[in-house]
Amino acid sequence: MQNKRILKLFILTLLFLVQSSAYSMIILNLGIIYKKALDAGEGHILVSEVHEIKRLENGEKFLISMKNGVGVEFKAFFVQNLNDFGPSPLIALTGNIYNSRGNIIKSINQNDFTIKLNTEKELVFDDKTGQEVLIRIAPSLN
Numbered sequence: 001m002q003n004k005r006i007l008k009l010f011i012l013t014l015l016f017l018v019q020s021s022a023y024s025m026i027i028l029n030l031g032i033i034y035k036k037a038l039d040a041g042e043g044h045i046l047v048s049e050v051h052e053i054k055r056l057e058n059g060e061k062f063l064i065s066m067k068n069g070v071g072v073e074f075k076a077f078f079v080q081n082l083n084d085f086g087p088s089p090l091i092a093l094t095g096n097i098y099n100s101r102g103n104i105i106k107s108i109n110q111n112d113f114t115i116k117l118n119t120e121k122e123l124v125f126d127d128k129t130g131q132e133v134l135i136r137i138a139p140s141l142n
Helices: 002-022
Strands: 026-039 044-056 060-065 071-078 090-098 104-108 114-116 121-126 131-141
Touching: 026 060, 026 071, 044 060, 090 131
Parallel strands: none
Antiparallel strands: 026 044, 026 131, 060 071, 071 090, 090 104, 090 114, 121 131
16 A cells, blocks of 8 residues: 555656656847947947846747837747757747837748757848847757
């Protein structure tokens, strides 16, 4: 009787550990740098930046915006490969990047942007009016 109780407890503990190890969170270290040319003749540039660390579940959306309206709205998820066990080493992002007027500079789909875990990738977008948005993303696992 005692052995059955210990065996059940052992199996439940093992199932709990397997389930919790299969569930991973995506940690995104994200930086947005906005540059605006004030006077092209004199070389004056206004620079604003924001940095955040987001802890996301697979497929969760998030929005980061600056006071001036520049921002990103992304959805982060693992790119699954049938040969991988556990979480994938690739993260894909989909979403939109907005300029200071709230207009979409760029829409990103899964095929446009994938990044390996523990690496940093940089995206630069120019809307041809002297405004530039630079995004740095570095994903890791929790």
